[in-house]
Amino acid sequence: MFAVSEILPAAYDSKIEGNVIFTRFDAALNWVRKNSLWPMPMGLACCAIELMATAASRFDIARFGAEVMRFSPRQCDVMIVAGTVTYKMALAVKRIYEQMPEPKWVIAMGACASTGGMYRSYAVLQGIDQLLPVDVYISGCPPRPEALLAGLMKLQEKISGEKSLAAQKPELTKKLNELLA
Amino acid sequence: MTGPELLASLGKLFGAKLQNKTEFRGETTYTILPTDLREVAKFCRDELSFDYLIDITSIDNFGEEPRFEIVYELYSMTLAVHLRLKLRVSEEEGAVDTVSDIWPTANWHEREIYDMMGIKFNGHPDLRRILMWDGYPFFPLRKEFPLEGLPSEMPDVAFTKSAPLEGGPFVTQPSTATAKDREPRAHPPEL
Numbered sequence: 235m236f237a238v239s240e241i242l243p244a245a246y247d248s249k250i251e252g253n254v255i256f257t258r259f260d261a262a263l264n265w266v267r268k269n270s271l272w273p274m275p276m277g278l279a280c281c282a283i284e285l286m287a288t289a290a291s292r293f294d295i296a297r298f299g300a301e302v303m304r305f306s307p308r309q310c311d312v313m314i315v316a317g318t319v320t321y322k323m324a325l326a327v328k329r330i331y332e333q334m335p336e337p338k339w340v341i342a343m344g345a346c347a348s349t350g351g352m353y354r355s356y357a358v359l360q361g362i363d364q365l366l367p368v369d370v371y372i373s374g375c376p377p378r379p380e381a382l383l384a385g386l387m388k389l390q391e392k393i394s395g396e397k398s399l400a401a402q403k404p405e406l407t408k409k410l411n412e413l414l415a
Numbered sequence: 416m417t418g419p420e421l422l423a424s425l426g427k428l429f430g431a432k433l434q435n436k437t438e439f440r441g442e443t444t445y446t447i448l449p450t451d452l453r454e455v456a457k458f459c460r461d462e463l464s465f466d467y468l469i470d471i472t473s474i475d476n477f478g479e480e481p482r483f484e485i486v487y488e489l490y491s492m493t494l495a496v497h498l499r500l501k502l503r504v505s506e507e508e509g510a511v512d513t514v515s516d517i518w519p520t521a522n523w524h525e526r527e528i529y530d531m532m533g534i535k536f537n538g539h540p541d542l543r544r545i546l547m548w549d550g551y552p553f554f555p556l557r558k559e560f561p562l563e564g565l566p567s568e569m570p571d572v573a574f575t576k577s578a579p580l581e582g583g584p585f586v587t588q589p590s591t592a593t594a595k596d597r598e599p600r601a602h603p604p605e606l
Contacts, residue, residue, distance in 0.1 A: 354563060
């Protein structure tokens, strides 16, 4: 058994309880989710090179459980928008995001994806947050792999504070709350 | 035939059709009339061995007449000679003959000029936009087009908005924060 009590608000005594762990449902669900984020690599410019470096052995995004880059949006949890989003590409990015199953998150990697960056231009969307709900913005042009990893850890932090059960099963949560009240 | 001889023969044969000849650091530029373009182009390719069209570019001389200028950069692989042909197009006319059947590479170059500046090419086999999408209503490299762009909407294809310029194309706000505060990777891990 792993020492769950160190990272989760759980009450566990191996002498008494054996393999039984008490914790909140949300905490367990979020713990599972945040340590197995499957990224959608939305590589659109030079940030994608840093994204690839992050996935490679030197920086090794697998240490955070996010090494499974999937090129089908249907298998992804987090879209990493890495690069300049042109208006020509913008609705395609949105469509790919919409094809991802819930729950899903978005990382805007680098200046271009966050704000349009140095492209104050007729051709470039001024930040992907005009189309998608962005969870984490990462500064840099392009950001170093450490910055992307820091962003990923921020996202994990955010996920661990989410009310997952209430978001996913609102009616069940309501019923449980009524019973407990 | 050597390079200078070649260019001299062009001048001799097309004397009346060449409007202007300039030499600058060994680069020869001829200005021609749009109506003579195809004749001159065919002659350059077939008789003078200019078998490689390097590039076609367009210039918007906003406020002048004729407004647009198209520049053809030719190169002879056999003789290693460059030749530049220029011609002027007015805004009302807004079209020149295509050379895409003479040099096939002109196909995409002419589409790009049409896309960015709105100059049409008569006889082009496939004159569609090449960078922007079909239905985009502006020609972005024309001088009257603002740098920040103009809003447009093409449902289910693309939309555009004006970019915020904050007083200029490259304005930054100076910050007093040190690199340690600005860079997320400099922070100690918080998890």
